[in-house]
Amino acid sequence: MWWFLFLCLITLASASPSQCPPNLPDTCSCVCNYQCDEPVYLNIHCSTVPDLYELLSTFGNVRFFEIKIDKCEKPVQSLTKLPPFYTICLLINQCGLESVADNAFADISGLELLDLSNNALTEMPVFPHFPLLTYIAINHNLLRDFGESSESKNYSSFDGVPELTQLYFQNNSLTEITDATFANLKQLRTIDLSNNKLQRISANAFRDQPPILDLFLSFNELTYLEPETFRNTDILTVYLDNNRLTHLSANSFNGNKRLDVLHLQHNQLTDIAVGTFNDLEDVWEIRLNNNNLTSIDGISGNLPKLRKVDLSHNRITKVTNTTFNNFWELRLDLSNNQIESVAPNAVNGVYELILNNNKLTTLDGVFDPLEATTVATKDNETCHCTCSNNA
Known part of the structure; x- marks a missing residue:
């Protein structure tokens, strides 16, 4: 799943001037990805751009592997429909984006990775039909919700991107994961929601999901987990550290047959109900350090592969x-x-x-x-x- 992200970081040859878009700013570099034969795939990396739309309008029929904008000198604020071009990876960072029009990306083809990190978005963009898009990152923004469907809106932000495997929404203002948040995303493998303001996770939020490799919920404001939030889910590693959890109910993780590492350190846990970790057949590490536990009675169950338990810095x-x-x-x-x-x-x-x-x-x-x-x-x-x- 990481192959295209890895390739987005690799360039192997300088492109000739005839292959690059004309009149590129001095702050932009143009290099070939793979080799400079047909079809040509170029990488454009701009440390700053004077005008985002003016730059993108020069790309025309050139095929890009990656277009990376680190900063816009003139804040864009509202991202409207972008001119048509082809790229596999598109990164628009530090451009002052506050909103994204529903059709902003409608004329972009080939997109597999989209990164809008380090902007000021408060609402989740609506992503058009991108059959190849598997990776979205909107880190360090001001997102307040996931753009789920509602009584006033019969569509969600992710309806057009059913093949998503990786979501990164670190450092936002998200407060809740509902039953509908990931309901239509059946290919997810990595979800990173660390450093948000999550206070509630619906009991069915991760039910009926395919195997998830990593679920990052660290550094949020969770004080309580619904008793069956992670019951009968299929998640390899769960990060719940650095929250405000005070209690774990029986069966909280029951039936998660693939869970191998559970991070619960740096919470405010005072007790763990007997049965909390029942039948975690693959778990080999549980981290409970830096809590307020006074006993270890709740750490029991059918845990045949458990090899590491950290209970340091408790009471x-x-x-x-x-x-x-x-x-x-x-x-x-x-x-x-x-x-x-x-x-x-x-x-x-x-x-x-x-x-x-x-x-x-x-x-x-x-x-x-x-x-x-x-x-x-x-x-x-x-x-x-x-x-x-x-x-």
Whole structure:
């Protein structure tokens, strides 16, 4: 999915003056992508442009791989219909865009990547029918919603781009993901909504989606997750770190058979309901560091591949249950808590145990009987314990 993004960054040969559009500003470079044979694919990169429309109107029938505008000297504000041209990648950044007309891109052909980052858009543009468009980035804008259909509008912004695989809307003002937000986008693989103002995610927002590789929801304002928001979804890695979550309900992630890494660090979690992580068959890492947890009772379930759990920088005072007995080669980080005691047999399934910066005075009986090598770190001193049951 990254092939065209990678190629957008590669140029291999200088283009001859006859191949480049005439009268390019001195701030623009023109080079060949691949090789300068027919059909010619050029890359145009402009650090600044005096007039966006004047520049684009000179492109005519030239075929471009990438047109990249880093900055417009004269803010465009309202992007109206662009002149016709052919390009695979189009990047218009720092041009002061505040709105985009519905037909702004109607006469552009070949488009696979569109980047309108670092502008001032408040409303999601309506994308015309682009059968090849798979990548949209509108980072660092002022977007407030996703342009979903409503009672007053019977179409959504994404109706014309059903083949989208990657969406990047970082650093905007988005507040909610509804059932309709991604309903018609059945090819999504990466969704990045980090650094927004998300406060609510509908329980069915990601239901019936194809496998999603990465879902970035970091640095938002989420305080609560609907109990089944991620239940029976198909997401590989979920980033929920740096939000304001205080509680995780049972079955929050139940049935997500492909989830392998779950990021919940830097929230305000005080407890995790038993059953929260039930049947996460592929998960191998759960990050819960830098929360307000006082116990580890909720970390249980059928987790056969779990290898790393980070519970550092919480408020755990003791480890009494057998939560970690059924694991194999688990790396457990309990550092920087308030642990005063660890019960015998409480960590029998742990291969590496990190306990530095707690209130422990003894570890007697904790590692006996163990059939694996355990590394316990206490007060910045490392104790390598090879404990075996010879009975």
